[in-house]
Amino acid sequence: MTLLIFDAGPIISLTTNNVLWILEELKVKSQVQFAITAGVKRELVDKPLETLRFKFEAVQVQQLIERGVLQVIDDERVAARAQELLGLANRILEAQGVKIQIMQRGEMETIAASALLRADAIVVDERVTRTLLESPEQVQKLMEKRLHMQLKIDRSALHAFEEQTRHISLIRSVELVTVAFEKGVLNKFIVKIPNARRELLESLLWGLKLNGCSVTDDEINAIVKAEKL
């Protein structure tokens, strides 16, 4: 069975766009297994349940966990590997003699779980995590531009990080929702307006972008165009 492990970001994007429910339909239609790590659950459910803001959103995620749509990976090996990867990632870039802490434990757990459990892909909306996995030099370039200074790169840390993560594939919530759209999961929202299918897909993708999925305008246009609606 296909296994997809989610970072916190895409669950936030889906929930704040009121389309978290598509996961259950996709799971049934495609026999896919969805999971999050214990650290990601803490961020998505446990912490907001202690506050007033985003409490209902947390309840919605908890409901998916209780229904078995989202499995929670609570494994000491994941925590240990995450710590190791976090140490490497946060050693890669250096400015003014200081190693820049670019990543956090929770997001590293997603990568560690994927590496250990040989997941088919991870779902990540976050630009920095994604870029670090796919093209770490871009993170260096971006930071150098923003900080107006040259950064030192620790090649051995970068190499070790790449060695452990090179097999990981990733998608974002925009691709996930586009597939759900293609499979007819969102057909109940095709309303009586001109170009209804196109408008629906655009509205979904823009909603995800505005709620934090890192996707450019050009990418949205490319996806909509490729659907030939």
Added chain:
Amino acid sequence: MEVLRKAAEAVTQNDFAALVELSNHTIHDASIFQEDDPLTIAVFVYALAKVMQRCVEKGKSCPPLVGGIRHARELLERDDENGYRAAMKELLREVSAVDAKMKMYIQEVVQKARLKKGGKIHEHGISIARTAELLGLSQWELQSYIGRMEEESLKGNRPLDRLQKARELFR
């Protein structure tokens, strides 16, 4: 210390634009060193700018904060970190004590300042989760805020390759 000296100067001149600029500048250091104090200063200076702007626009006199800012700076010069932090806390309390409405406003401003500074730190290449952790924000609110910011395009994006990959996963 230099930031506080410049902040006091800007407050004397009611120059809230200079305060915003100063806050943005502080974020550079905060992105690298990720210590509490530069972050606190960045959030405080930004919140102060917003409060001053509101006072100026409403024709109210701005709270007299120059003395407090100079005091905080002196404590920092003497390496009295605890005293400095207490002084910064007192400064925020003084701003919010201007009137009842201001108290509600300052809470909102401080929260917005955190989000705004979080957005800036993320722009510098720090992940959303790490940024949220640094500023004591939830990822839920920071991600929603960042989504509304203009994002710089990074080369190497492959939307259609990724879409194809997603199709294969859900065959």
